[in-house]
Amino acid sequence: MQDYHEFLKEILIPEDLLQTRVAELGAQISADYLGQDLLLICILRGGVMFLTDLIRNITVPLAVEFMAVSSYGTGKRQSTGHVRITLDLNTSVMDRNVLLVEDIIDSGRTISEVLSFLSTRHPKTLNVCALLDKAERREVEVPLRYRGFTIPNKFVFGYGLDIDEYYRNLPFIGVVDLDLYRSEVTT
Ligand code: IMP
Numbered sequence: 001m002q003d004y005h006e007f008l009k010e011i012l013i014p015e016d017l018l019q020t021r022v023a024e025l026g027a028q029i030s031a032d033y034l035g036q037d038l039l040l041i042c043i044l045r046g047g048v049m050f051l052t053d054l055i056r057n058i059t060v061p062l063a064v065e066f067m068a069v070s071s072y073g074t075g076k077r078q079s080t081g082h083v084r085i086t087l088d089l090n091t092s093v094m095d096r097n098v099l100l101v102e103d104i105i106d107s108g109r110t111i112s113e114v115l116s117f118l119s120t121r122h123p124k125t126l127n128v129c130a131l132l133d134k135a136e137r138r139e140v141e142v143p144l145r146y147r148g149f150t151i152p153n154k155f156v157f158g159y160g161l162d163i164d165e166y167y168r169n170l171p172f173i174g175v176v177d178l179d180l181y182r183s184e185v186t187t
């Protein structure tokens, strides 16, 4: 795989700004859920880095669960919207305060499918916390209670977000120069 320096167009959100904003979100969530029990559901894999930083900034008692979803079809750098649950929860959400933690909302199709899936299991409350919001790409309306940053329509990577499953470990959000990135994925 290439060194990311070869195709990094710009650093969109540097590490210190990410950490500051994540701390603010954690404080806001702590205030909003004061005195209540909280279940955070992280959608694998992009949300993991955000989740682990976020929960260190939340002060109310909380539990963490994971779900994985995959899109049917071949949409290359976009989801098709037909979502299949590939890893289901190990716990009941019935009568619990559920907060979904996502890396990025793009068309909104993935998260809305997950929301309708979870709502059939009757949580007490069901909300979404997304680090990034590519608002201009939205195709279906998504109720976003917590939003880290609104970003332009550019393909980004780092801080949990991947390009062909790599580069999730970088501590900042970068923009890919798609002319310089050489995909090694053959499909
Ligand atoms: P949606 O269903 O179109 O909202 O797509 C959401 C999913 O697409 C996210 O959870 C990401 O996995 C992926 N995605 C969308 N935009 C980007 C991006 O710029 N970089 C990396 N992944 C992205």
Ligand code: MG
Pocket (backbone or CB within 6 Å): 043, 044, 045, 046, 047, 103, 104
């Ligand atoms: Mg994702």
